Amino acid sequence: xxxxxxxxxxxxxxxxxxxxxxxxxxxxxxxxxxxxxxxxxxxxxxxxxxxxxxxxxxxxxxxxxxxxxxxxxxxxxxxxxxxxxxxxxxxxxxxxxxxxxxxxxxxxxxxxxxxxxxxxxxxxxxxxxxxxxxxxxxxxxxxxxxxxxxxxxxxxxx
Numbered sequence: 340x341x342x343x344x345x346x347x348x349x350x351x352x353x354x355x356x357x358x359x360x361x362x363x364x365x366x367x368x369x370x371x372x373x374x375x376x377x378x379x380x381x382x383x384x385x386x387x388x389x390x391x392x393x394x395x396x397x398x399x400x401x402x403x404x405x406x407x408x409x410x411x412x413x414x415x416x417x418x419x420x421x422x423x424x425x426x427x428x429x430x431x432x433x434x435x436x437x438x439x440x441x442x443x444x445x446x447x448x449x450x451x452x453x454x455x456x457x458x459x460x461x462x463x464x465x466x467x468x469x470x471x472x473x474x475x476x477x478x479x480x481x482x483x484x485x486x487x488x489x490x491x492x493x494x495x496x497x
Contacts (some may be wrong), residue, residue: 344482345393348379351495352391353481361403361472369478377485380493384409387475394479402475409473410466417464419450424458432460440464 346352354376357369376382378391390402406412419440426432438450440462450462489495 343395345395346378346391346479346482347393349485349490350378351481351483351485351489352376352378352479354391354477354479356475356477358476359474360468361474366468366473369476373480375495377489377493377495382494387477391477391479396479396482398479400475400477400479402477404473404475406470406472410469410471413465413470417448417450418453419462419464421460421462422458423455423460426460438462 344350352375353373355369355373356367357365358367359365378388381388383391384404386404386408387402390400394400423432426438430438432438432452432455434452434455436452438452438460440448440450442448448464450464451467452460453463454461485495
């Protein structure tokens with residue numbers, strides 16, 4: 340037995356990843372600070388976490404997630420057209436900016452101002468990657484046992 344650790348529940352994984360959509364548009368390059376997470380705590384998309392299961396340090400894993408496995412399909416109910424006159428006086432509404440609204444349940448919903456035409460703000464409350472198939476390329480850099488505190492908190496401290 341080599342003693343090589345495998346990704347399993349209650350392991351802390353250090354990884355680097357790149358992300359692009361199925362048209363090849365880069366969303367994140369594999370550069371900068373590596374990402375750490377507690378495997379089995381539900382912090383990753385379930386199919387991504389499942390694909391990483393049993394891999395070891397040095398493995399490079401490519402995972403393709405359909406919209407339902409990632410940020411979901413685009414929800415047309417989250418696309419709104421709101422007259423600029425409906426916004427509070429002095430609120431800065433500009434294309435690419437954010438506006439906070441409320442769902443029918445009274446929960447805060449973040450919208451992006453997608454366009455402004457003829458005095459109407461076109462708002463989109465979908466996640467920017469909703470409706471897209473995503474391809475993750477993950478390099479497993481480190482695997483270690485999680486501490487009791489990490490397991491209790493369900494995450495790795497920042």
